[in-house]
Each structure stands twice: as structure tokens, then as C-alpha cells.
Amino acid sequence: MGKSAQSEKPLLSHGNGTRGRKLNIKPYLFLIPSFLIFGLFVFYPFAKTVALSFTWTDFTGKAIEFAGLDIYKRIFTNERFINTLVVSLKFAAMVGAGSFLVGFLLAALANERQRFCQLYEVPFALPMAIASAPAATIWFMIYSPNGIANYLLNTDVRFLLDARVAIFAVALVTIWLNMGVSFIFLLTGMRNVPAELLESASIDGASKLVRLVRIIIPIASPQIFFVIFLNLISSFQSFAQIRLLTQGGPENTTDVLVYSIYRYAISDGRFETAFAQSVVLFVIILCFTLLQFRFEKKGVYY
């Protein structure tokens, strides 16, 4: 979160200027703890991941021999990895669209404050407190052959074993997990709309729908873009629900990128492949982040 702090004005000056004085080392001392952790567990592993994606490694992850682009050539000609990419993008599209739409609907419903609104606002947001592992076990039961899902839909489907529906089943769990966060951000965006603006519009005879489309959506557009990209990015980080519900199956239809990375590194000990795939993950998320910055700048209509 806190993504767009970047777009802020230059840092405010709060005295203790350095000009014409000797270097004050105090601020640097305050920075040491954080930067030590960032160095050791963000930048060093990132550099290592990139470096080892060009190097053959042994089953403990030690470099053996320089590989050039061979590892990338190998993963991009591997059908299973292409499938992983397709599945990940499909999954991201489903989760991105689904949790945005549900979050938007909930925020539009909750936008007008009512008395005792906490009674529904807290449940609307609650899924964000729920961990994916227990969520997966609950949905496993709901999806079971004689579970609630089959009963309500009046079907006899093996949701997690049927290659046609498994990805939808897992996406639905992820949408459920993510919609609380979407709801919160979208509600904040909608409540940024000045009340006078809505009042004068309704005096002019604008209906609720017109007010939503013409006033609320444009003003909340930064939050809308933010939530769409947040969901796209976080869908790439889904792991526990895949691991517990489908293990990438049936027929690799839920074999998303992070699960694939885990499988290569931990189950197969093929670290170079896992590292190259991690770099691909980084590049995909970077593209989304850059797109997000562009949209956040461009997409605001006042």
C-alpha cells in the first residue's frame, strides 16, 4: 500500500540544515536498522535471483557454471511454463475483475451512511483479516462432492478435480479473500466526493445512477485504478489456496507462477529455473506497477 507516496512534493524541510556545516551523521544512524534489513533481504536476494538466473546451480542452490541466456531459452520453450504464464494471466484477470466488481458494488451500497452502518461495513471488510490457508480449508468443504456448492447449484461437479472449473473455483476463493481490501479503498475514494456536489446534482434532478457514473466514479478514479492494479498484483501472489486446494492441478490448469517457482525450487531442487521464473514474476509485476503509475497520473478527471 502507500504506493503513490512517490508522487508527493519534495520532502518538507524540518530544520537542521547541512549547508555550510560539517556533515551531520545523526540521520544516517537512524536509517541504519531499516537499510540493513532492506539490503540483506530485499536488494541482496534480488541481485542474487537475477544473477543465478543466468547460472546453472546444484540442488542446494550453489552456482556451478555460467549459463548465459540458456535457462531463459529453456523456460520459454517449455510448454509447461508457457501454460503457467497463461494460467497466471487468466487467474489475474478473473481475480482482478472479480474482486474489483464486488468491492465496487459493496462500496456503492455502503457509500450513503446509515445509522448502525458498522453492522454491515465490518462484515464487508472482514475477509481481509482471513488467512488464505484456513479459507482454503473452508472452501474445500464447500466444494466437496456433497458440499454446499453442489447443493445450491443443484449440480454434481467435482469443482477442484474438473479441469474446466478448477481455476474458477480457486479464483472465487481468492476474490472472496481480496474483496474486503477493495471495498475499503473504493469506499474511501467514494467518500472523498464533496457532499455539496452530490446535493446540487440531485437538486438538478440527477438520479442516483447518474450521480454515480458522472460524479462519484470520476472523482474516485485514482482509487479505482489503484484497486484494479492492487488486485492484479496480489493475485500473482496467491499461493496457499493453490497449494491446499489443487496443487496446480487438475491437468496443470491452476499451476500459477508462484506455485511453479515453489515447485521447482523446493520439490525439484532446480533453483536456476526457479530463479529465472522469479525474474519473470518480477518483470510482470513491474509492468503492472508502471502501468498503474501512468494511469494514476492520467486517469483523474476533475
Add this chain to the structure above:
Amino acid sequence: MMKKYLSGGLFYLLKLLIAVVIICPVLYAISASFMTNSALASWPPNLIPPKVVFTNYQMALRSVPLFKFLINSLIVCAIVITAQVITASCTAYAFSFFEFKGRNILFMVVLATMMIPQDATIIANFLTISQLKLTDTYVALVLPYLTGAMGIFLMRQFYLTVPKELKEAATIDGCGDLRFLLNILMPISIPSIASLCIYVFIQTYNQFLWPLLVTNTMDKRTVQVGMQMLHNSEAAEYGIVLAGAVMVLIPSIVVFIIGQKYLIKGMTAGAVKG
């Protein structure tokens, strides 16, 4: 007028109904965790236990040391929260109350950490931990999470609203930096610190992949990994797994309900500039 009240009431009921639909997986898990195996297997499925039994909870605690895992999770959360409050406050303090060479570049470095997704570096971090022979320790569980950009932004956001005269006055009175931070700045930033604590608690408590990678004995596992063990070991008897899921969910849900106001404020404070 009457009509307006009536439609308001109906609207409220509609929203309550949707709220129930949203949390119904959790409600169903609670209900099913009190069912016998035969009640769980019946068709049509039972929504309310025909006979309430507590054996699933006893069995869940017996088949996996969930209680021990819960303690582990809480210890990890306590360490990570304490560390993040300290590191975020110190870092934000330097960025908001000092001018120094390289400040903008260093701030960009903090921003850059957000561009590198955790999952892209998690395997390399796992190798670091095993090379340092730290596997299966609390240190391994907490080390990468002792600081975070989100906390730094959150604290900085608040510090920038503090008038610089406060610092100047404190300096004139002979108050050093550490004392200013501890005795003046931190007490007035308690709402922001509360936001940070709740956010970090839910994040850390719900972590799955990292504890799965760096723990491999019962001794240091966290509840989320325990959840997977339960899911795999007792797949046949689902009442037990659901009882486990309910127990694992309770702490995060309770913290969320108590702290949601702070959590939401913290999440939305730095996120999007409207």
C-alpha cells in the same frame, strides 16, 4: 416521509443480508465444526448441527499441536510488530526531521523496495537462511520482516504534520534526538503506531509461504503451516479440519474487529492521493 423511512429500512436490511452472505463461509465453518462426521457427510448438507459435539476441537488439538503453533505465531507477531514500530519510527524520523546528503536518493531506495515483490526474492532469502544455518528458528521467521516500506510511509505521513517548531523548542531545551523521538514524538503518534501494529499483526499472523519454507520441525511451525498439516493429515474427517480452521481464524478476526478503525485509517492514509 414515511416512504423514505421505509425504503431506508429496506435498504438497510438488504445490506445486512449481503453482509451475512459475505461472511457465510466463516459462519458455515463454525457451524460445521460442531457436527459429527455423519452429519457432515449427509445429503442434503446440514447447515446447523443436528447434534452439537465438541469432539472435533479435542481431536484437532490432539492430531496437530495447534496450541504450540499458536504460541509460535504470537511470538513471531510480537517480535515483528515491536521491531517494525522501532525501525519505521527511526527511519521516518530521519526522513522528516533532518536534511542530509542523499536524502532523496535514500527515500527512493525505500520506494524501490515496494517494486520488488516478496515472492520474487523468497527463494533467495530461503537459501540465505539455510546457509546461515538459521532454519527452524524464530530468527529465521522474523528476520526479513523487521522493517517495511509501508510502516515507514505511515509514520512519515504523520511526522510531516508535526510542526518543526516542536523540534526546535525541544532542542533549545536541551532535548536530544533519541529523547525527542521517544518522549515527545512517539506518544503523540500513537494512533499511527496502532494502525501499524494491527496491519503488521494481520500480515504476519496470516503469512504462509515463508514459515512453510524456513521451518521443518514441529518446534517452530506457525498456525498457518499447522493448518496445512491438518488439512493433509485428516482430509477424511473434515469436522476436525474445520475446527482447526476456526481456531486459527479467531485471533486475526478478533484483532480485526477491535482494530479495524485504525487499520483502515493506516491503509488508506498513504495509499492514494485523491
